[in-house]
Amino acid sequence: MTSTPDKPKLLLVDFENVQQVELKKLDDSYRIIIFVGASQKSVPIELVTDAQRLGNRIEWQKVAGDGRNALDFFIACELGRVMDRTPRPECIVLSKDRGFDPLLRHLNGAGMKCRRINGLSELQHVAVTTEEPNVKRVVELLGKLEKKARPRKRRTLSQSISAMFQKKLSRQDVDHIISTLLASKMISESSGAITYEF
Numbered sequence: 001m002t003s004t005p006d007k008p009k010l011l012l013v014d015f016e017n018v019q020q021v022e023l024k025k026l027d028d029s030y031r032i033i034i035f036v037g038a039s040q041k042s043v044p045i046e047l048v049t050d051a052q053r054l055g056n057r058i059e060w061q062k063v064a065g066d067g068r069n070a071l072d073f074f075i076a077c078e079l080g081r082v083m084d085r086t087p088r089p090e091c092i093v094l095s096k097d098r099g100f101d102p103l104l105r106h107l108n109g110a111g112m113k114c115r116r117i118n119g120l121s122e123l124q125h126v127a128v129t130t131e132e133p134n135v136k137r138v139v140e141l142l143g144k145l146e147k148k149a150r151p152r153k154r155r156t157l158s159q160s161i162s163a164m165f166q167k168k169l170s171r172q173d174v175d176h177i178i179s180t181l182l183a184s185k186m187i188s189e190s191s192g193a194i195t196y197e198f
Contacts, residue, residue, distance in 0.1 A: 007029060007089070007090060008029055008031065008087075008089040008090070009029050009030045009031070009089055009090045009091075009092060010030075010031050010032075010033070010082060010089040010090070010091050010092070011026065011030050011031070011032045011033070011092050011094060012033050012035065012075050012078060012079070012091065012092070012093045012094065013032065013033065013034040013035060013094045013095075014035060014071060014072070014075060014093065014094060014095035014097060015034050015035055015036045015037065015040065015043075015071075016035075016036075016037040016040065016071050017071075017095045017096050017097050018094050018095055018096060018118070018119070019044070020119065020120075021034070021047055021094070021120065022050075022120050023047070023050040023051060023053075023054065023058075024050060025120045025121070025123065026120070026123070028057075030057065031057050031058070031059075031089070032051075032054065032057060032058045032059070033058075033059045033060075033061055033078060034051075034058070034059070034060050034061070035061045035063060035071050035074050035075055036060060036061065036062050036063065036071075037063055037066075037070070037071050038062070038063050038064060038065055038066045038070070039066055061074060061078075069099070072097065072099060072100070075093060075095075075100070076100075076103055079091060079093075079103070079107060079112075079114065082112070083107065083110065083112060088112055088113070090113045090114065091107075091112065091113070091114035091115075092114070092115055092116075092117055092123070093114070093115070093116045093117070094116075094117055094118075094119075094120065095116060095118075096118050097116075098116075098155075098192060100116050101116060101191050101192040104116055104191055105191040108191065115189070115190060115191070116191075116192075117189075118154070118175065118179075119175065119179055121179040121180075121182075121183055122179055122182045122183060122189075132180065134165070134169070134173065134177055135177055135180050135181070137164065137165075138161055138164060138177055138181070139181075139186065139198065141164055142160075142196070142198075143198060147196055150194075150196055151194060152193055152194055153192060153193065153194060154178065154189060154192070154194060157178060157194055158171075158174050158175075158178065161174050161177055161178070162174055185197060186198050
């Protein structure tokens with residue numbers, strides 16, 4: 001996907017936490033830093049091949065030293081560097097670790113534009129169909145609830161969707177439904193809070 005870069009964006013990838021990184025989904029406005037844990041010894045060849053095509057728009061950061069949350073501190077340090085820049089790019093952290101959310105809320109309050117995503121499909125600006133039977137069912141059932149009664153966090157939304165299907169859907173299926181709702185702008189997520197647009 002290519003487009004004329006308008007607003008620069010910086011994607012910070014927590015590769016310890018998310019290994020599914022489909023770089024082809026990103027347009028030319030993105031610069032990417034992939035943070036790799038000290039104990040991670042291999043990277044999929046598809047990712048390396050896709051990364052080579054991006055030239056100097058991609059950077060690899062190997063974290064020195066093991067330890068709980070070591071990689072997270074490197075990402076937080078990079079966000080601090082961005083805070084000092086003018087102009088600042090929009091920052092997107094690709095990680096399923098909700099521990100980033102308080103820091104991102106703080107940075108947004110200080111004038112930065114940043115958020116966390118669980119997968120790159122949440123960035124897609126292409127038309128996404130909500131006609132899939134499972135997605136339609138979720139929209140229909142959530143639509144019957146008053147907005148204040150709907151799940152406010154991704155975790156409770158996941159649990160709620162799972163319950164709608166008597167827990168017969170895989171976690172990947174539930175994540176796909178949420179990603180579809182996000183990509184089609186039926187819901188939005190900011191600093192861990194879900195907002196409904198229907």
